[in-house]
Structures are given as C-alpha cells and as structure tokens.
Amino acid sequence: MLRHRVIPCLDVADGRVVKGTRFVDLVDEGDPPELAERYAAEGADELVFLDITAAPEGRGTLLDIVERTARRAFIPLTVGGGVQTVDGMRGVLRAGADKVSLNTAAVADPALITACATRFGRQAVVVAIDARRRPVGRDGSDAPAWEVVVQGGRRATGLDALDWAMSAVALGAGELLVTSIDRDGTGSGFDTELLRAIAERVEVPVIASGGAAGPDDFVAAVRDGGADAVLAASIFHRRIHAIADVKAAMAAAGIPVRLVPEAVA
Secondary structure: OOOEEEEEEEEEEOOEEEEEEOOEEEEEEEOHHHHHHHHHHOOOOOEEEEEOOHHHHOOOOOHHHHHHHHHHOOOOEEEEOOOOOHHHHHHHHHOOOOEEEEOHHHHHOOHHHHHHHHHHOHHHEEEEEEEEEOOOOOOOOOOOOEEEEEOOOOEEEEEEHHHHHHHHHHHOOOEEEEEEOOOOOOOOOOOHHHHHHHHOOOOOOEEEEOOOOOHHHHHHHHHOOOOOEEEEOHHHHOOOOOHHHHHHHHHHOOOOEOOOHHHHO
16 A cells, blocks of 8 residues: 655755745754755655745755755655756756756746656656635635745746646646645645645646644644645644654554654554
8 A cells, every 4th residue: 555655845045955835934953954954764655845036036046055954864855946958958867856846937838847847857846836715716706715826935827736636737747736825834734625626637746735733734734635645844844743653543443554663653
C-alpha cells in the first residue's frame, strides 16, 4: 500500500528560512542546510525548498544554497522559485534537487510544464498552486471556488484553481503542491474542501499545504481532503510538534506512513 508522506517546507528569503502568515510578516526560522539535516534525521520523507522571493524579484533560484541543502539531507528534495526555463530546471537538478516546482512561470507560460516534463520526465515536475478562496462560485453561486495567485501571493491571476490543476496535469505535471493562502500560517487546519475538489479531478499525487496546527490536521488532509502527502513549516521549525508524533497520529488513524523508529516502540 502506498505510504503517505510528511514533508517539512523550507520557505527561503535572502538565504534564510522564514515563515509568515498568508505569505506576509515573515520571521526568520533558521539556516536551510541545518534545518534540512535536522528534518532528515527526524524522519521526514521529503523536503520542499521554496525560494519565495525569486519570482517577485525576477531572478533565478539561489543555487548555492540549494546545493548546500542537498548535501546535508539524503532524502528527496523538491526545489521551487525562480525556474523560468528548461535550462533553469536543469541547473536546479544539477544543484541536487530531485524534483522542481513550477508556479508563477508555469501560469505565465503553461508550455513550460510540457517542455520540462518532456526533457526530464513528469515525475520531476511539480506544479505549485497557491489558491485563495473566492466569495462567489464559478457559476455565480455561493458554491466554493478558489483563484490562483502568483508571485508569492502578490498577484491574482483570475484563473480558477480547479481548472488550472486539471490543465497542469494534462500538460505534464507529475504532482501538485496545493497551498491555501487563506490558511497559510494561521494554524486553522488545511483547507480540506479545496484539497478534495482538486484530488477528485486529477490522477497525480496532491500535496496539502497551508494551515497545519497539529497531528489531527495531517490526518484530516488525507482522510477528508484526499491528499497523498502533507506539508508544514512553522510547527516543525518551532518544535511545536515532532515529525514522529505526526506520523504516529496518522498511523493510529489507519493511514499508512513510514514510521520514525522512535514512534514504532
């Protein structure tokens, strides 16, 4: 049976891991390579490294930091932020990433998804979708709907998040990283309604992001949201909850995970 993954996220700005609320009010949380090494030792299944200021600043990914991070953690690493071309993706992979996350550049040029998947395989292409709930549904009703935002949550696109998720997969995305901007950093739990709406429409793994406060939220993301993996930042950075505790709760709920040794006893 496929095991569900627990993934710490390193949001990086100016070479440091940061965390805020709804993508603003950022607070320094530490050094990316040091945190990566710690999380690998604590039982993380993968890591996500997001250079969150690359797109707004119009620059490429901080490859030197990616390389130093990859050297310290021998678990799969996804890197996003600043990749705008196939050559840009090649550079990130050469720096040590196993997968590359596309967001702003993919919305601006959807053909980039296909080009990267063709060159490196769709298993290496993750499309990140930052979604904000709309007050009015897609059909003008009060049915739930979400809009895609880009450039670190700074710019609305008008794109419907569900439509974009299906398009991204059709273009070659092998995985979707779905973040609720409304929930990000709030500790109010994952937006399981958003997750479920996307998971029911695509046949690739969906990573839940935005809003985790405790182990029960991770369980809900999988059980109620249909997520294949769960991602969090501040609760791990600040040692509010351990990865082992999260996995133990998931296992107790009947969700298959790779248990951390300390959680097996």
